[in-house]
Amino acid sequence: MASTTLDKPAPGRKPGAAARRRVSVLLPLPFPGPFDYALPDDGRLDDVRPGEVVSVPLGRRTETGVVWDRDGTLPPEFAPPPGRPVADGRLKPVIARAGLPALPAALRRFVDWVAAYTLSPPGLVLAMALRTSQSAQAAPAQGRAQGWAPADPPPAGLRDTPARRRVLDVASRDGPLGGAELARRAGVGAGVVRGLADAGALRPVTLAPAPAFAAPDPGHCPPTLGDHQAQPAQALRDLAAAGGFSVTLLEGVTGSGKTEIYMEAIAACLAKGRQALVLLPEIALSAQWTGRFARRFGAEPALWHSDLGPRLRRVTWRAVADGTARVVVGARSALFLPFAELGLVIVDEEHESAFKQEDGVTYHARDMAVVRARMDDAPAILVSATPSLETLANVGAGRYRHLVLRARHGGxxxxxxxxxxxxxxxxxxxxxxxxxxxxxxxxxxxxxxxxxxxxxxRGYAPLTLCRTCGHRLQCPNCTAWLVEHRARRIVTCHHCGYQDPTPPACPSCKAESSLTPIGxxxxxxxxxxxxxxxxxxxxxxxxxxxxxxxxxxxxxxxxxxxxxxxxxxxxxxxxxxxxxxxxxxxxxxxxxxxxxxxxxxxxxxxxxxxxxxxxxxxxxxxxxxxxxxxxxxxxxxxxxxxxxxxxxxxxxxxQRRPGFWPPFGRLAALIVSADTPEAADATARALGEAAPHGDGVQVLGPAPAPLAILRGRHRRRLLLRTRRDIAVQPLVRQWLARVPPDRGARIDVDIDPISFL
Missing domain, CATH: 3.40.50.300 (P-loop containing nucleotide triphosphate hydrolases)
Structure with missing residues (x-):
């Protein structure tokens, strides 16, 4: 494994042996970096470039990966240690191109940045961009319809009629059209078109497939803005039209028309021929939002969230990559789509904790949206009626611009x-x-x-206990109470998903009708x-x-x-x-x-x-x-x-400033989990003994997590706190290098945690 680029000299080559051209390929798997592969000797992939999606061998199977590059854009404190180069003779050849659009350079830099910042394997971050299980499989070729264009030259002796002239005029003016559409525009029956085709006056052509998403029209239905809205709307239009990286907080009381105002920035972005991304904290919001968008722009945006089916996910992924999806609204994972020309990033309800991804790669979509905008040299707009303290601190420090709406729309x-x-x-x-x-x-x-x-x-009651013996219904996999859902006649754990029918009697003392809902x-x-x-x-x-x-x-x-x-x-x-x-x-x-x-x-x-x-x-x-x-x-x-x-x-x-709590300091949580409490305690103790120390650096713990057992695994937590001017990533990387986890134990890292369960 190595983080090499194209044409790196091959180490370990025998004297006189021909050099093999090599490329780095990042796989969407939890490896610490890209693997080196050789280009085939037949020359068919000699023009392969960074960002191209390729098939490569891995062990006995074939994987899809991306030709990777390292261009030095990561801050030094984030950069992972370099891998060891692989000898020339051990390189396996790239199999083929995967038939997918290349990942843009800005997205590749973003993947590297997120991986380094969150201390995650870059392949796991790439998996979010590639979506190998759904989006990155080669989509079946869309059927191409047959259309008609005027023959050149026209056939001699063609019988002339007004209907035929109208068909030929439309075909010349509007370009190749399908038979039904050509007849509709000319106001004739389908037989007239067939007759011209049989006579040789129309020649068959293959039509390109229609775009998956209609193009929004920035001038379709501009809103009527109040006096207090006009200045912020114009400011955002100017930012989107000018392009370039910046961050603006749009703060406004509920009902002040923030959505209509930032849609004016989207209109300016579209007018410049660029794409826009809007992040929402809940996919449930997309229904009302898309309706408002369609009324403003005359077309619906592309959606990206977990409820999309595999086929629509593939179509959307490709439409984003080829630029035909002009506006995407989605959940946090939409940040990793391969935008061809991203010109604007908007985070609505930026204060929402739902933007924090807690499983797999842990990241905050609001913060990573700012990074994505910087990578694409695009403006970012954060929107909220109640901005987060982190965002307000950035405004106070002059890093973010600030627009405020203090009155509701319409009086x-x-x-x-x-x-x-x-x-x-x-x-x-x-x-x-x-x-x-x-x-x-x-x-x-x-x-x-x-x-x-x-x-x-949610549910009927958060706790159920027995009036006779005091027994409380608890999850067998977590240190959490089971929640009664009376409508479904079940008790369930909202942390691991365990559920059971509501028992008719106390599981402990067997007393009938003694279970009582509390709260x-x-x-x-x-x-x-x-x-x-x-x-x-x-x-x-x-x-x-x-x-x-x-x-x-x-x-x-x-x-x-x-x-x-x-x-x-x-x-x-x-x-x-x-x-x-x-x-x-x-x-x-x-x-x-x-x-x-x-x-x-x-x-x-x-x-x-x-x-x-x-x-x-x-x-x-x-x-x-x-x-x-x-x-x-x-x-x-x-x-x-x-x-x-x-x-x-x-x-x-x-209250937070004196103890350098966020946003005036930095946090990193280490969560130890193991099958047994002994293994969890041993690894947690070792981490505590090897914890970093120094001026402005403090480690709290180890201590049992509030959810000391989750999904059957015992959990311990340590919290690293530093001053804001101290990067936590190198400290955590060195810390982890000193403490290999006990057998059966795992250490998860959460940079900038917002949950302490």
Whole structure:
């Protein structure tokens, strides 16, 4: 294995032996770098270039990889150690080209950068770009239709008629067309076209396949912008038109028209003939977003997310590579698509933790989107009503530009936010809605307006225990309680996916009918709402009830048609929906998320509840938000009531600054997992003893992870914290080199962790 480029001199060659041309090929597998291969002696691949997708042997099988290059673009502290060169005689030859578009240089640099930054094998990052199991297999050739063009020269003695003249005029003016389309444009029957073809006046031609995606028209339906929107919209148009790398935060209160404004940047990008990428935190949002996009541009964007079928994934991958997919909207993995001419990157709801990839290659899509824009020399726009502290720190340091929208579009006012002190206004025994909130719901629906109840907890109850012996239903694979889903009659673990039928008796003491749900989930709140408001038309919006974008689009359409009186949902309802007739939002448990030792608990809670509150009063009717809380004096609740997000984030920053917690320092988590607690403890202890030290460097742990057992594996955590001017990657790389994991143990690295479970 070696990280060589084309034509590197072959080491270990016998005197007099002819040099073999070699290339580096990166495979989408967990190897630390590319492998060297020889070009075939027959010369058929002598013109192969970096980025081309090729088939190569690996052991006894054939793999698809990419001809790789190293151009020195990585910062020195990120660069992995070089591999050892392979002797000339041991090189295996490249088999063939794979028949796929080449990966652009900017994408190859991006793959290298992400791998080095996250300390991941570059092949695993390449796998996200290549998608070998679905997208990178050679797609079957599309059938090419037959069309017709005027013969040259025209046949002698051709009978002339008005219909025939119209056909020949259209064929000359509009170029080769299929028979049916040619007849339609000329206003004649198909027999006229066939007659001209039989007479030799039309010659057959092969038509290129129609593009998979219609081209959006930047001038199709420009929006009418308010005075407060015009300046930010023009600023973003100018950035997109000028090109070049920059980062801009577009901050605006909920309902201020941020989407319409950044679509003007997309229009400017399209007018320059370049492609745009928009990242959304949830694929469920794509349904409403694509509708707004189609109204603005007259065509739908290309979608990229996990719900796409294999064929559409292949088609989209190729359309991005050949440039016919002009705008892509997708989840975080869309960052790794092979854009031919990327000119704009937008991250909507940039504060969302859903942008963090926790499995496999761990990366934050918001941060990597900025890197991708830099690699393609394109502007990046980060969009949020409640920007993350990291983004605000970059604004404060002058690294990011800042555009602010402080008013809602169309004259709508911000909702009135109130707390309900649950100590003073508790619900009835066994219920969870305060009488104050229940009365407000009844009044709102009585006026014919819509209301929403929010609880960020799926299922019926988060915990089930036995009244007789106190036994709690726990996951056999994780240190987590099983969540009851009464509608499906199961208990399940939301961490590993384990599920079982709800037991009729206590598994421990066998007592019948003794299992009692503790606490509410959305199913239990729905049960209470149905009993309290028997005539209300209720819709539950949660990942369990809305399995994909199509189901979500149907739910949103029903709400827009006013077929729903009360929406009950989890965090999916907080994500940018526009419900013009919804005037009341009730948060069942506003304190949820504030407990525990999570560094970002307060920041996340204020962001989530601010987003939920933003669903209320987005049109003419004023909105009201009611937060049920046992601690209404908490700074988070006060910030929401006062609408003072800016001051809250300033105070949050001042609390983190002294201990150089992010964004004023850097973190890297090492997670040890093993089949036995002894193996996990041994590797964790060894890591603790070999931990790096120095000025501005601190290691916390080892300690059992909050989820000490996950999917049957025992887990321990260590946390490296450094000042912001100290790169954690070389420290972690050297640290890991000193501690080989025990047999059966594994060490996972999470650079910039946001979850501490």
């Amino acid at each position: 709508a006012g911000m909702p009135d936010v109130r707390t309900i002190d649950m100590r003073a206004h508790p619900p009835e025994r066994g219920l969870f809605l305060s009488p104050v909130l229940a009365a407000a719901l009844d009044e709102t629906m009585g006026r014919g307006e819509q209301a929403m109840l929010f609880l960020n907890r 509410p989930g959305v199913e239990r709140i729905t049960e209470e709402a149905r009993a309290t408001f028997p005539d209300a038309r209720i819709l539950v919006m949660a990942s369990d009830t809305l399995p994909g974008p199509a189901a979500t689009a149907d739910a949103v359409a029903r709400i827009a048609r006013r077929e729903i009186d009360l929406v009950i949902g989890t965090q999916i309802v907080a994500k940018g929906w526009h419900f013009p007739h919804l005037t009341l939002v009730g948060v069942v448990d506003a304190d949820l998320g504030l407990g525990g030792g999570d560094l970002r608990a307060a920041e996340r809670t204020v962001q989530l509840l601010h987003q939920v509150a933003g669903r209320a009063g987005r049109a003419e009717a004023p909105g009201t938000v009611m937060l049920q809380s046992y601690t209404p004096e908490h700074p988070v609740m006060q910030a929401l009531v006062l609408g003072d997000f800016e001051n809250f984030m300033r105070q949050e920053a001042e």
